[in-house]
Amino acid sequence: MAKKILVICQYYYPEQFKVTDICEELAKIGNDVTVLTGLPNYNLDDIPLKYKNNKNRFEIINGVKIWRVFEIARKKGTLRLILNYLSFLFASILKIxxxxKDFDLIFIYQLSPIxxxxxxxxxxxxxxxPIFLYCLDIWPESVGNIIKNKESIIYKMIKKFSSSIYLKADKIGITSKPFKEYFxxxxxxxxxxxxxxPQNSSDSYLEKDFTKEESQDIDLVFMGNIGIAQDINTILKAVEEIKSVENFRVHFVGVGSYLEKAKNFVKEKQLEDKIVFHGQYPVEKMEDFYKIADACLITLRDDGYLGETMPLKLQGYMAAGKMVIxxxxxxxxxxxxxxxxxxCVSAGNWKGLAKIIKELIDNKENCKEYGENGKKYYLKNFTKKIHLExxxxxxxxxD
Incomplete structure (x- = not known):
């Protein structure tokens, strides 16, 4: 039965979030989908000219009606981020x-901020x-890196505020099973x-051949945000531990708050021959990096419930048929x-990570079997069809 759906998310195309795919698929199968969102600026230096000066505030893209409200671009710094969040909040409330008045339900694709x-x-x-809230960032856990004292008045206020929002949802979608205990x-x-x-990656990878060309070298690829939460330091220290091992490289594809520190570590430890930083690439270019990968890397800090989550990149690695380290x-x-x-070893265990990387290097022939296992599991659990259904x-x- 088709529904008239109001989708609310601060981020939408051309920003690279899965909410766009979900909305377009919901429209494709007959639903009347309207999105209330902000102006594109996530991971951009500024709002694109196309959306400045009150231009293109309403668009229809692939069957989805999109209303964009004013917001101040994030750029850099805490103050800009706060202004970005608040400007979207007030502008979207005025728009609401x-x-x-006749939408059947509200679909909140909840990232940060809550x-x-x-x-x-x-x-x-x-x-x-009724409200269906699909939770991608759990609050207030997501601000734990900023407000470390969970007994502080500010943290308790944010927690009470977050609880009031989650309690008003009629249904909450969670992306990782440990989140159930958290809520x-x-x-x-x-x-x-x-x-x-669980989130869906890209089914298009399933039909593609990412077999690496024959080579004596072992290439491990990390894709995505290079931030504190991603625990990049564990990878760097693992590489340092086995730097005397020949014929292997680690590739980082992405940007983030920890990138400069990571580059400084590599320079200080003279690991330039082992670690390569490629910078940020659009999603369609990720295929080039899958083609050079023997295996793909995934790390996450042991950070309470956030450390229990399942990053979306895992499904991407599995769909591409790549072994995961x-x-x-x-x-x-x-x-x-x-x-x-x-x-896999426990979070933060850089010595253990070094050991399993060495195991991969010594047993390169096992990569294919691991990759095939991952693809089979993806087909049974994570396809777009399963996700959208x-x-x-x-x-x-x-109701």
Whole structure:
């Protein structure tokens, strides 16, 4: 049964978030989808000229109606980030008051900040419509790196505020199974209000051949954000541990807050022949790096419930048929071990990571079998069809 859906997310195309794929697929199967979003500027130096001076505030792209509201570009610095969050919040609340009153439900694609959910809460209060909140960033856990004292007044206020938002959702989609315990324990959310919907990567990888050309060298590739949470230091220290081993390289593809520190570490330890930083590339260019990879790397800090999550890159690696080498806990470690798609040690265990990288180097012929195992597991659990059918069914059942 088709629905008229109001989607709320601060980020949308041309910003690279999966919410765009979800909305376009929901529209393709007959739903009337309208998105309330901000102006593109995530990971950009500024808002593109196309959207400045009040231009293109309404668009229809691939069947999805898109309303864009004013926001101040993020750029750099904490103050700019706060202004970015607040400007979207106030502009989207004003826009909500002028939108159609006959949407069947609100679909909140909740990233950070959690305040992006407030326009949806307001719409529910005004028009008594149900909310499906798909949680990608759990709050206040996501601000734990900034506010380290969980007994502080500020943290407790953010927690109370976050709880009030989650409690107003009629259904909450969680991307990792450990999040269920978090919502029950931290926010008193009944288990029946939650549904496990793991993220989907790119099914297009399934049909492509990323077999690496014959080479004596071993190439390991890390793709995605290079930040504190990604625990890049564990990879760097593991490489330093086995730097005397010949014929292997580690490639970093992406940017992030830890990139400069990582580059300085490589220079200081004279690891330039072992570690290569390629910078940021668009999604369509990732295929070039899969073609050079014998295996792909995944790490995440042991950081409470956030350290238990399953980064989306894991599904990408599996869909591409690449062996996974990890230093990670929680849901990701469970999937790696259950699928037999690679080798994994606990988060932060750089000596253990060095050991399994060395094991890969000594047994390169096993890469193919691990990669095939990962692809089979992906087909059974993570395809776009499974992902979208679960979301669509959740929406249909919401009343």
């Amino acid at each position: 008051l002028k939108m159609d 305040t992006m959910a407030l326009p949806g809460i307001l719409y529910k209060v005004l028009y008594k419509k 029950i324990k931290e926010h008193n959310i009944p288990e029946k209000k939650m549904i496990y919907i 990890g230093a990670i806990n929680g849901a990701a470690a469970e999937v790696i071990n259950e699928s037999k798609c690679g080798l 679960t979301i669509q069914q959740t929406i249909i059942n919401l």
